[in-house]
Amino acid sequence: MNPTRILTVLRKDLQLGPRSPIFLWVLMLPLLITLVLQVTFGNLFEPDPRLGVVDQGASTVTTAVQQIAGIELTILDDVEELKTKVEANDLDAGLVLQAAFDADVRAGTKPPLEFYVGGESLASNRIILAVTAIDLVREVEGRPPPVAVNVVAIGDEGLPISVRLVPFIVMYALLVAAVFLPSFSLADEREKRTLAALTVTPVKLSEVVTAKGILGFLLAGAMAIVTLWFNGALTAQPLALIVVLIVASLLLVEIGLIYGTASKDITGVFTLIKGTGFILLAPTLFYIFTNWPQWIAKLFPTYWVINPLYEVTINDAGLGTVWAELVIALGVIALLAAVVVAFTRRLRFKLAMT
Amino acid sequence: MTRPVSRSAIVWSIVRKDLAEYGRDKLWAFLTVMVLVVVVVLFWLLPDDVNESISVGVSGLNDPSALATLQAAEEGLLLVPFESAQDLEAVVAGDAAAWHGDGYTIAIANDAADEPPNGAERISTSIGIAFPEDFFATTAAGGSAAVTVYIDAAVPDEVETAMTSLVRELAYAAAGDELPVDTLAADQIFVVLGEDRVGNQASARDGFRPVFVFLILLMEMFVMASLIAKEIHDRTVVAVLVTPATIGDVLAAKGIVGVLSGMAQAVIVLIAIDSLAPQPALILMLMLLGAVMVSGTAMLAGSTGKDFMSTLFTGMLYMIPLMIPAFAALFPGTASAWVQAMPSYPLVQGLVNVSTYGDGWAETLPELGVLLAWCVGLFAIGWLVLKRKVQTL
Numbered sequence: 251m252n253p254t255r256i257l258t259v260l261r262k263d264l265q266l267g268p269r270s271p272i273f274l275w276v277l278m279l280p281l282l283i284t285l286v287l288q289v290t291f292g293n294l295f296e297p298d299p300r301l302g303v304v305d306q307g308a309s310t311v312t313t314a315v316q317q318i319a320g321i322e323l324t325i326l327d328d329v330e331e332l333k334t335k336v337e338a339n340d341l342d343a344g345l346v347l348q349a350a351f352d353a354d355v356r357a358g359t360k361p362p363l364e365f366y367v368g369g370e371s372l373a374s375n376r377i378i379l380a381v382t383a384i385d386l387v388r389e390v391e392g393r394p395p396p397v398a399v400n401v402v403a404i405g406d407e408g409l410p411i412s413v414r415l416v417p418f419i420v421m422y423a424l425l426v427a428a429v430f431l432p433s434f435s436l437a438d439e440r441e442k443r444t445l446a447a448l449t450v451t452p453v454k455l456s457e458v459v460t461a462k463g464i465l466g467f468l469l470a471g472a473m474a475i476v477t478l479w480f481n482g483a484l485t486a487q488p489l490a491l492i493v494v495l496i497v498a499s500l501l502l503v504e505i506g507l508i509y510g511t512a513s514k515d516i517t518g519v520f521t522l523i524k525g526t527g528f529i530l531l532a533p534t535l536f537y538i539f540t541n542w543p544q545w546i547a548k549l550f551p552t553y554w555v556i557n558p559l560y561e562v563t564i565n566d567a568g569l570g571t572v573w574a575e576l577v578i579a580l581g582v583i584a585l586l587a588a589v590v591v592a593f594t595r596r597l598r599f600k601l602a603m604t
Numbered sequence: 605m606t607r608p609v610s611r612s613a614i615v616w617s618i619v620r621k622d623l624a625e626y627g628r629d630k631l632w633a634f635l636t637v638m639v640l641v642v643v644v645v646l647f648w649l650l651p652d653d654v655n656e657s658i659s660v661g662v663s664g665l666n667d668p669s670a671l672a673t674l675q676a677a678e679e680g681l682l683l684v685p686f687e688s689a690q691d692l693e694a695v696v697a698g699d700a701a702a703w704h705g706d707g708y709t710i711a712i713a714n715d716a717a718d719e720p721p722n723g724a725e726r727i728s729t730s731i732g733i734a735f736p737e738d739f740f741a742t743t744a745a746g747g748s749a750a751v752t753v754y755i756d757a758a759v760p761d762e763v764e765t766a767m768t769s770l771v772r773e774l775a776y777a778a779a780g781d782e783l784p785v786d787t788l789a790a791d792q793i794f795v796v797l798g799e800d801r802v803g804n805q806a807s808a809r810d811g812f813r814p815v816f817v818f819l820i821l822l823m824e825m826f827v828m829a830s831l832i833a834k835e836i837h838d839r840t841v842v843a844v845l846v847t848p849a850t851i852g853d854v855l856a857a858k859g860i861v862g863v864l865s866g867m868a869q870a871v872i873v874l875i876a877i878d879s880l881a882p883q884p885a886l887i888l889m890l891m892l893l894g895a896v897m898v899s900g901t902a903m904l905a906g907s908t909g910k911d912f913m914s915t916l917f918t919g920m921l922y923m924i925p926l927m928i929p930a931f932a933a934l935f936p937g938t939a940s941a942w943v944q945a946m947p948s949y950p951l952v953q954g955l956v957n958v959s960t961y962g963d964g965w966a967e968t969l970p971e972l973g974v975l976l977a978w979c980v981g982l983f984a985i986g987w988l989v990l991k992r993k994v995q996t997l
Contacts, residue, residue, distance in 0.1 A: 282924075297936070299762055320762030337797040340937035355784045363785035369798035370936065372805065373656040373680030378766040380793055384783065385769030388776065391784045396743045397775035398750045399768045403757045404697045521634060 251460060255453050259461035263435065272434045276469055280423035280477040298322045299375040301383075302332045302341040307349040311386045318382065333366060342371035343379040355390045363387065411538070416483045417560045418534035421552070423477040425530060428470035428502035429509065430523065432462040436510030437519045446601050455598045459511065459590070463503045470499040483563045490562045490569045497579050498555035504586035505530070511593035533557070554579040614849045618857035619864075625831060626865065639823045640869060643816045644876040650812055654805040657682040658763060659727065661692045661702070661709075661754075664735030674774070679802065681770075684709050684727060689734035689752065696732045696754040703727070730756035731767055743778040751775075806960045813879055814955035815930045818894070818948065820873050822926060824866035825898040825905065826919045832858060832906025832990065842997050851994055855903070855987050862899030867891060883958050886965055889972065890958070894951045896979040901926070903986030907993040929953070947982060950975040 300322040305312045315323050324341060326332045332344040346364035348354070354361035365383060367376050388395065436459065439445040449455055474495050478484050485491050513519040533556045536547040547553045558572035558579070569576075627633060663686040665671050675683045684704060686692045691711035694700035700711040703724035712718045720726070732754035736742070742749045751771045755764050787793045835841045844854055870891045874880045880887055905918045929949040932939045933956050943949060954971035957963040 298760075318762065318765055320760045320765070333797055335937075338938050339798075343794065358784065360784060360786045363783075363787050363793065365787070365794040366797050367794045369796050369800045370805065372654070373802045374658045375680075376794065376802075377658070377680035377770075378762055381766050381769040381773055382762070384793060385772055387783075387785055388772065393781075394748075395772040395775055396746070396748050396779045396781070397772055398748060399771050400750065400752045401764065401768060402693070402752055402754050403764075404693070404754060405757045524635060524638065 251454065251457055256457045256461045256464070259448075259453060259458050260464055263461060263465050272431055276427045276431055276473060279426050280419065280473055281480060283422055284419050284477060284480050299371075299378050300324065300340075300342045301379050302326050302335055302344040304329050304332050304344070304346045306347060307351055309347040309351045310390055311345070311347055311351070311383070314386045314389065315382075321379070321382070329364070336366045336368045339368045339370040341368065342375045343367045343383075345383055352390050355387060356392060412481075413483075413564055414537045414540070416478075416481050416564060417537045417556055418531065419481060420474055420477050420483075420559060420563070421531060421534050421556055423473045424470045424498055424502050425527070427473045428466045428499050429506035429530070431469060432466040432503060432506040433509035433513070433519045433523070434516060435462050435465070436507070437513050437516045440513075440597075440601075441515045449598070449601055455601065456591075456594055459507055459594050462510065463507050466503045466506050467499045470502060471495050474499070478563055485563045486566050487562055487568050490567065490572065493569060494555070494558045494562050494572065494576065497576055497583070498559055501552070501555050501579055501583050501586065502530075504583060504590050507590045508586065508593055511590065511597045551582050554582060609848055611853060614847075614853045615857045615860065618844065618849060618854055619860050622831060622857060622861040623865075625834075626827065626861070629827075629831070636823065636827065636869065639820065640872060640876075643819060643873055647809060647812065647816055647877045650807070650809040652807050652809050654807050656680060656802065656805060658731065659684060659729040660767070661686050661695060661729045661732035662735070663687065663689050663692045663732070664737050664739060666737060667740075684729055686711065686732070689732075692732035692734055693754050695728075696730060696756055698756075701726055702729065730759050731763070733767065733771060739775075740778050743775045744780070746779065749775060810960045811934045813877065813959050814933055814952045816877065817870055817873055817879070817891070817955060818927070818930045818952060820869045821866050821891075821894050821898045822923050824862065824869060824895070825902045825923065827865065828858070828862040828899060828902030829905035829919050831861075832903060836907065836993060836997065839997060841994050845994070851991050854994065855990060858903065858990070859896070859899050859983065859987075862902055863892070863895045866895035866898055870895065879959055882962055883964060886958055886968060887955070890951055890954045890968075890975070893972070893975045893979050894948075897947060897951070897975070897982050898926075900979065900981075900983035900986035903990040904982075907986075907990040947978040950978065 298320050301315060302324045303312050303315065304326050312325065315321060324335075326335070326344075329346050332341070332346065335341045336344040344364075344366045346366075348361055351361050363383075365380065367379070436445070439448070439458075445455075445458065448458055475484070478491075509519050509522045513522060529550060530552050533547040533550045533553040536542055536544055537560060547557075554575050558567075558575045561567035561572050565571075657680055659682045661684045662671065665674070665685070671683060671685055675681065684702065685707075686695070686702070686709050691700065691702075691709075694713065695702045695711050698714075700713045701720075703710050703712065703720040704727045705721055705724040709727070710721065710724070712720060734752040734754065736749055736751070739749045739751065753764075753767050753771065755767065783793070788795045841854060845851065867888075871880075871888070874887065874891070901922050902919075905922050908918050925946055926948040929939065929943055929946045929952040932943045933952050939949065939953075950971040954968050954975065957971070958968060
């Protein structure tokens, strides 16, 4: 293999590649998925109870609710608007506090408590909002409660869903750049017969395949870093991150090259990706659904790069923690390299026969 | 010597040709079947019920009637009695498993060899409230009791706050302290607005139903767009136009193929996920309009795509905004105005209203009207763009 010829092919791909929609996919999809999953749907998995308040005075209840973590507070001016929103399930519950509410509570004149819940609100949200509201009203009253509550927190806090989604998003960024790009590029060249044309020049097929791999590798690393940064998951362990990203990109690029050399056209690559994409992404689901049996994730080959990535980016682990998994990943890479070589030879033979 | 051929016969011939091409395209045939199977399997894997209760372990309330009263008063709580605070702490910490039987709960340590009792069901709880045995007596006598709340650190903040508030409110009630406010209802502190759906909430399966059905239509959009792009790329459409067929015949045939294949797949999925039953005619009407809408979009995407990749990419550009209302339907409440402005919104909302809330023709008329307007608009635009494209070939 001649490095100069590989660089020439790589330069050609870098110049002509951006004309292909797949380049735009590589650049846009990770950011789009981050936006969709984190901004739009992060809330779907763990919705907070939603309380609307119409405060006609300046009640301390409103201020107190604002300080409670986990309750989504909306302050409204109009009681009818509040009731409409509660009925339409735009809010779980609505509280109306009259002008002299606090003073009346303290004076013991029992002001009316207008507290509405939506018919579609969950029973659990109703009780959370109701007992919290009543407790806050009791605080306004100012009398000490006849009980001392000692809260004992047990175990680790766990990670929020926005963090648990990061492996999926980063893996997708790697997948698009490292698998889609080389495989589609190879299949496209084969379909348009430019691959056959290249092989009548001094460039060897193995050099073309290597150049495609390098392109995918470089873009995968870059897009993974951009995606991590976009998700606020750039680690304090830069060396470990670089090593893990190199190993992950290598493994996925090899899968991309296998797809590209095994398929006779773009539709073939698409079919392969659609058929096997689940296997590549499956381990990321185990970070989202932490109650699933975690050992199942280890059955998937990509687990051995996803978990080090997770440990390094989310748990700030160093190489000392993830070296064993990386060794297994390197073993997978060695196996896949043999497959890439075999498929490249097969492709060379097929091109020679056409 | 040629005998005159009717327009309908010409259109029908092109429809048959397109359907045959569709069947011959192995990739799209594979993807169509795969998406159908995946959608149906995923639907039946989704949970059909909604867990609305917070499971709370309780110890120290030795009087069963007190527990029963508390359970009845606090809808949304699932109270599980434990023998001791130690058991409760061990279960919340995950050091022991809780087995619940008829009126009892026992905790078996993870490292113990004990077998669970026959008929007992394993339960999990991440919150435990350990009352002192003299809780009611102390508070009723005006004293101050001490209660420990064991809580898994992963429990959301608002639940932790609510549990503390709950214990305090129980103590106030035991002490005979009335609420310092007048409530609107006599028996509970809140008034329910709208149909009370506690115990009958829309499940994940209900929520995803329109998403899945719409996904099928969108898949159809890709297939149609790809077939159109292929015809343009291979210029077979030009070959068809040297026959007695006009551009209008070709476009009409494309529209019919799109609607037929979209409807056929949608009906298969609707039957497979048992979603036709409530209002079959109304749901089919919504799907028909949806199929017309995606056919128009497919004409747009197909006329701009050059090959498989560019068609896929262009299709994605149309698909993403059309998917937004389907996903927005998963969230509670009214969708934002910009989501409601999407062409697919009336289709999705109509499906949600009919399949989840049992709406009929009268209630769905506004959605049908808006959807029809979008269908006419998108189909007309798709028709014109594709016609222009074919004319320039």
